[in-house]
Every structure is written in structure tokens, then in C-alpha cells.
Amino acid sequence: MDAQGTQADVIAEGDGQGAAAHSVGRLRATGIGAVAVLLWASLALLTTLTGRIPPLQLTAMAFAVGGLVGLPRVVRGGGALARGLPGGAWVLGICGLFGYHFFYFLALRNAPAVDAGLIAYLWPLLIVVFSALLPGERLRWWHVAGALVGLGGTFLLVTGGQGVHFRGEYLLGYVAAAVCALVWSTYSVANRRYPQVPTDMVAFFCLATAALAAVCHLLFETTVWPDGWQWLAVLGLGLGPVGGAFYVWDHGTKHGDIQLLGTLSYFAPLLSTALLVATGRADASWPVVGACVLIAGGAMLASADALRSVRRRE
Known part of the structure; x- marks a missing residue:
């Protein structure tokens, strides 16, 4: 074999190794992002343990x-990372975290919780669809199908198999809920545009969200301070579903499989319900079992690419 042939083989081998490393890194980032789904599963349980603390106050505290x-990690860096942060990243981070929770609570105040x-x-589902707009991403039929099957499982879980009856008097709540979904899906997908922004910067987004939620709380709510174990529940929310989860979600949406993360997110309400059942705060029922089958099936369908990639490396 001549020298040129040998060099070409080395280059090809290097490209193959680089592609494999990229695939492994992407899968790892997806796994890190999926931790957020596990943390969000504890949201309902921890929220019930906080008693009657108003939602905006609870958001500010968490x-x-x-x-x-x-x-502390940002402070150790001397704040240089924050000074060099693009303005768009600030707007996206604060609007994403605060906007989602603001419109979610507005929806709950103006429409039935189930609706x-x-x-x-x-x-x-919107994350999966919007991901097609990202450079280098390809939306396949199984991504959409998996997300729709997962949505069907969520529908069954949330409604308890009883159906939903939308009414005109709750229009404001319905619109707020739709805006809520649009805000979080847009944030999650657009976050991919800032891979250079360190995940540590989520600390500033959380603090800004806390400040805005505190202002809204003072304007619209009456303060109710936690008592006893409720302080631990607030701490748990801040370390988990309303705080810590956003660090791993940030990493996952920037570097992982955004379409698979979107579909895996349907496990959050399922795991949340399972946790409530396990702690005696909810009853097991056939909709829970049906939702489990649909959501798991949807996740398997949407993860076809990742599963094939794993098999190729074996």
C-alpha cells in the first residue's frame, strides 16, 4: 500500500473515531438532560408538602x-463569564424560566387544573416539532409519532380517562396554558443556539426569576411563611424540580438529543403520579397503567436513532 493510501486510511479512521466520540458525548448529554425529568417527577409531591404557600411566593423561594x-461556581470564576454572556442568552434564560412559571400559574388561576x-x-411535542428548525437536526416520522403517543398517554393520565370539556369562560386560562407550552418549548430549542454559554450561568437566570416572582408575589398574593418541615420541602424544590433540574436540562438541550429529550419529558407526569401513589397521596387506577404503556412506547419509538447508534457501537 502506498503512502497516500495509508494516510487516507488514517484520516478515515480518525474521522470514524471522532464521529463515535461525538455520538457518545451526545448520548451522555441526553442522559444528563433526562435527569431533569426525574427531578420534575417530584414536583407534585414536594409542592403538596409545602402546605398553603402561595405559588408565586413558592416559586421565588425555590x-x-x-x-x-x-x-459559588460562578463567583470562583470571578464573574467573567457573566460579563461576556450574550444579551440574547440573558433574555432567553430569564424569559424561559420566569415566563413558563408565570403563565402556568395564570392558567391554573383561570381554568380547571386538568384542562x-x-x-x-x-x-x-412542540420541542420535537421545533427541533426541525435547528441546524444539523432532522425530524423523522418516528420522532413525531413517539411524541404524539406520549401526549396520548399524558392525556389519559391527566384526565383519568374521563375526557376534557373546554368551556368559553376559561379562555384566558387556556390561552395562558398554551403560551406556557410555547415559552418552554421555545426556550428549550433556542437554548441550542448558545452552546458556548456555560451551564453555571443558569444560577443567574434562577436568581433573576426569583426576583421577578417575588415582585409578582408582593403585588398579587399574601405572604405565608413555611412552618417546620415545610422549609425542607421548599429546600427540596430548590435543589430538585424548581432549581437544580434546570442545570441538567440546560446541558441536555445544548448538547444532547433534543427530540428524544422532548419525548422522554412525558415520563414526568407519569413518574409524578407513581410517586404520589407510592406515598399514599393518590390511588392507582387503570389510566395510570395505560399511560405507562403509551408513554414508554412513545419513548421507545422516538429513541429509534439512539438505539440504532448503541447497537452499531456494540
């Missing part, structure tokens, strides 16, 4: 905890 958790929750949970 996000303050979430921001303070990540702040609002179902509309708001369109965001995983």
Missing part, C-alpha cells in the same frame, strides 16, 4: 435556592 446552589395542565403539556 428559585432563590436553585440560584444560590450554583452561585390547563393538559394544554401546558403540549411543550414536549
